[in-house]
Amino acid sequence: MTDISVGLDPRATLLHVDDLHVEFRTRDGVAKAVNGASFYLNPGETLAILGESGCGKSVTAQAVMGILDSPPGHVTGGRVLYRGVDLLQLAEKDRRQFRANRIAMIFQDALSALNPVYTVGFQLAELFRKHRGMSRAAAKVKAIELLDQVRIPAAKERINDYPHQFSGGMRQRVMIAMALALDPEVLIADEPTTALDVTVQAQIMGLLAELQHQRNMGLILITHDMGVVADVADRISVMYAGKIVEEAPVYDIYARPAHPYTKALLESIPRLDHKGRELNVIRGLPPSLTDIPQGCAFHPRCGYARDICRMDQEPPAYQIAAHRIARCHFIREVLGV
Amino acid sequence: MSDVSDLVLDARGLVKHFPITQGIVFKSKIGAVRAVDGVDLQLRRGETLGIVGESGCGKSTLAKLLVGLEKPTSGEITVRGENMVRLSGPALRRARRNIQMVMQDPYTSLNPRMTVGDIIGEPYAIHPDAVPRSGRERAVQELLDLVGLNPDHINRYPHQFSGGQRQRIGIARALALRPEIIVCDEPVSALDVSIQAQVINLLERLQRELGLSYIFIAHDLSVVRHISDRVAVMYLGKIVETGHHKAIYEQPTHPYTQALLSAVPVPDPRLRGHRDHIVLEGDVPSPANPPSGCRFRTRCWKAQPYCADHEPLLQVRQRAPHPSACHYAEIRDVLHRY
Ligand SMILES: Nc1ncnc2c1ncn2[C@@H]1O[C@H](COP(=O)(O)OP(=O)(O)O)[C@@H](O)[C@H]1O
Numbered sequence: 001m002t003d004i005s006v007g008l009d010p011r012a013t014l015l016h017v018d019d020l021h022v023e024f025r026t027r028d029g030v031a032k033a034v035n036g037a038s039f040y041l042n043p044g045e046t047l048a049i050l051g052e053s054g055c056g057k058s059v060t061a062q063a064v065m066g067i068l069d070s071p072p073g074h075v076t077g078g079r080v081l082y083r084g085v086d087l088l089q090l091a092e093k094d095r096r097q098f099r100a101n102r103i104a105m106i107f108q109d110a111l112s113a114l115n116p117v118y119t120v121g122f123q124l125a126e127l128f129r130k131h132r133g134m135s136r137a138a139a140k141v142k143a144i145e146l147l148d149q150v151r152i153p154a155a156k157e158r159i160n161d162y163p164h165q166f167s168g169g170m171r172q173r174v175m176i177a178m179a180l181a182l183d184p185e186v187l188i189a190d191e192p193t194t195a196l197d198v199t200v201q202a203q204i205m206g207l208l209a210e211l212q213h214q215r216n217m218g219l220i221l222i223t224h225d226m227g228v229v230a231d232v233a234d235r236i237s238v239m240y241a242g243k244i245v246e247e248a249p250v251y252d253i254y255a256r257p258a259h260p261y262t263k264a265l266l267e268s269i270p271r272l273d274h275k276g277r278e279l280n281v282i283r284g285l286p287p288s289l290t291d292i293p294q295g296c297a298f299h300p301r302c303g304y305a306r307d308i309c310r311m312d313q314e315p316p317a318y319q320i321a322a323h324r325i326a327r328c329h330f331i332r333e334v335l336g337v
Numbered sequence: 338m339s340d341v342s343d344l345v346l347d348a349r350g351l352v353k354h355f356p357i358t359q360g361i362v363f364k365s366k367i368g369a370v371r372a373v374d375g376v377d378l379q380l381r382r383g384e385t386l387g388i389v390g391e392s393g394c395g396k397s398t399l400a401k402l403l404v405g406l407e408k409p410t411s412g413e414i415t416v417r418g419e420n421m422v423r424l425s426g427p428a429l430r431r432a433r434r435n436i437q438m439v440m441q442d443p444y445t446s447l448n449p450r451m452t453v454g455d456i457i458g459e460p461y462a463i464h465p466d467a468v469p470r471s472g473r474e475r476a477v478q479e480l481l482d483l484v485g486l487n488p489d490h491i492n493r494y495p496h497q498f499s500g501g502q503r504q505r506i507g508i509a510r511a512l513a514l515r516p517e518i519i520v521c522d523e524p525v526s527a528l529d530v531s532i533q534a535q536v537i538n539l540l541e542r543l544q545r546e547l548g549l550s551y552i553f554i555a556h557d558l559s560v561v562r563h564i565s566d567r568v569a570v571m572y573l574g575k576i577v578e579t580g581h582h583k584a585i586y587e588q589p590t591h592p593y594t595q596a597l598l599s600a601v602p603v604p605d606p607r608l609r610g611h612r613d614h615i616v617l618e619g620d621v622p623s624p625a626n627p628p629s630g631c632r633f634r635t636r637c638w639k640a641q642p643y644c645a646d647h648e649p650l651l652q653v654r655q656r657a658p659h660p661s662a663c664h665y666a667e668i669r670d671v672l673h674r675y
């Protein structure tokens with residue numbers, strides 16, 4: 001572990017993903033899943049990556065983690081800078097070190113992330129034995145401590161249970177414990193509560209927030225749920241067809257979205273706290289990633305679109321304010337200024 | 338709205354227990370999953386009744402009972418004055434025409450080997466008298482048009498359609514027999530938000546144009562509020578609170594409804610830290626072995642010893658202006674406490 005730390009620059013941004021490109025080369029053609037995604041993350045901060053299914057959120061996370069399904073997936077460009085070190089340039093054995101120790105990830109489906117044939121206690125203790133060189137007894141104590149921290153009742157007994165013996169919510173807690181075991185500085189949570197009921201979702205989001213706060217950990221929350229985002233995010237990156245089309249602090253984006261897609265999304269969701277009128281509809285469908293429209297990828301669905309949007313040149317990322325970016329030719333019109 | 342003649346559906350005391358058996362050759366019943374355990378509901382013409390509750394609380398089983406896909410263990414379902422539970426044969430088939438279902442998953446609920454025309458026209462094969470054979474293609478094309486699909490796509494297969502379009506196909510099929518009632522079981526849960534809005538608007542338009550009544554089941558409380566006139570909240574096979582949407586969302590009286598509402602994230606960051614958060618401990622108990630007395634008591638922060646051996650009835654109470662199944666029901670506005 002010490003050798004990879006050498007190149008790390010403690011003054012550099014915790015995580016900076018710069019112009020990331022990922023393709024899937026399959027028989028059906030080349031799917032351009034990520035097309036120049038850029039974002040950054042600071043310690044203690046929560047960045048939400050928001051987008052509809054298929055827009056490239058999970059693939060982005062997999063590329064950052066170095067767990068892309070490859071082939072068919074290939075990173076074709078960009079950098080993933082962790083404290084200034086480009087992870088994409090590291091040898092696989094160094095990346096593996098990063099995965100457990102520096103950047104960890106949790107998923108929607110905890111069962112597939114846990115090994116079904118080992119007890120939860122064994123899997124946790126293994127992490128401490130392998131990466132921290134702990135004795136069996138010490139590792140077991142740590143495992144219990146960790147399960148306690150994620151509020152698994154009767155942790156002492158439950159370490160002997162297998163993953164399938166836990167309920168959905170409890171399993172999610174076990175997975176969080178596994179991810180946090182080696183004190184990562186970055187946690188990527190890919191739709192961590194999408195499969196859960198709201199009361200359990202609230203428990204898990206509360207737990208994540210608390211653990212993040214205690215550890216001053218950077219959290220990337222990948223989700224399609226604009227309610228969850230409003231509750232927990234500091235900043236939001238809205239993704240469409242493999243690109244971040246808008247990036248903004250959470251209060252700004254909900255109060256005044258600058259990109260037509262963000263605006264349309266916010267107007268299309270029903271509200272809990274009042275009975276609204278007819279929902280605004282975004283016409284059509286998200287594009288196929290093997291055939292992304294030229295110009296602005298959103299133009300076939302956009303109410304603001306004009307000829308320039310259909311041209312070759314895609315809209316550049318305009319800086320609207322500090323920390324606010326949107327990729328649209330008509331930002332002023334959308335903002336109403 | 339209060340006229341009895343407006344009542345299109347009246348279900349009383351619905352119960353569905355699934356036996357739990359042991360042994361392979363000599364099966365013996367060792368218990369029962371009490372999926373639906375005494376539900377009453379009424380639906381009026383042109384009205385939408387929303388049903389919310391967490392997974393496993395019995396929503397889908399209730400839906401299947403209402404459309405006759407499952408036989409109730411006990412209870413009555415009266416549609417237009419006829420008790421569906423007692424009917425059989427042709428009489429049952431005729432009565433069922435009036436109440437159709439739209440399922441959740443647009444990917445698995447459509448037969449991949451059938452054309453869209455055959456899928457939507459399938460009800461005509463079961464009810465040949467509904468539309469004469471010669472008029473069926475026309476009828477299917479009209480249905481496609483009605484739900485916003487291209488009538489020329491009648492010979493395409495489900496995989497050639499997106500998720501939202503498949504849900505439209507499911508809706509067209511449900512409309513084929515011109516029912517008065519449609520039971521929608523999580524019809525938009527599998528869809529992306531931008532597509533969800535399209536389907537919700539379609540359902541609302543069809544209701545206006547055709548005078549349909551909906552039972553709209555979903556776990557998403559925001560969607561249910563948007564579309565419902567009245568709402569019923571389910572927990573472990575029972576309705577725990579029911580009333581006008583405004584009553585349920587703004588004056589909830591049952592601790593479970595209050596917890597559920599307080600847990601739903603609202604897409605407005607300004608409310609952060611200003612909302613009433615009720616965090617429930619633990620998970621929902623198994624419907625095979627529900628707690629005695631009040632079923633919610635194992636997770637209820639207001640539970641008293643009395644709750645363990647007295648089951649609360651769903652009724653109007655001193656501090657609960659609409660029916661609530663809690664001994665200590667009391668209004669608490671969890672959404673608007675800023
Ligand atoms: N294993 C894979 N093989 C081929 N294509 C893939 C694979 N994983 C993802 N893709 C492609 O990448 C696109 C983006 O997927 P993903 O990142 O999972 O979307 P989401 O935003 O829903 O997480 C998909 O639409 C698909 O075309």
Ligand SMILES: Nc1ncnc2c1ncn2[C@@H]1O[C@H](COP(=O)(O)OP(=O)(O)O)[C@@H](O)[C@H]1O
Pocket residue numbers: 355370371372390391392393394395396397398399624
């Ligand atoms: N055919 C069946 N046999 C046995 N148990 C069932 C069957 N269908 C549903 N159940 C059980 O009944 C309960 C209610 O299920 P369901 O009606 O699907 O709930 P919901 O739709 O609210 O998630 C669950 O515990 C479920 O496992």
Ligand code: SF4
Pocket residue numbers: 259260261296297298299300302303304305306309315327328329330
């Ligand atoms: S660039 Fe044009 S098409 Fe794209 S979002 Fe802006 S207005 Fe719409």
Ligand code: SF4
Pocket residue numbers: 591592593631632633634635637638639640641644649662663664665666
């Ligand atoms: S009856 Fe008792 S346990 Fe049940 S909801 Fe009311 S207070 Fe809670």
Ligand SMILES: [Mg+2]
Pocket residue numbers: 057058059190191
């Ligand atoms: Mg994903």
Ligand SMILES: [Mg+2]
Pocket residue numbers: 396397398523
């Ligand atoms: Mg269901």
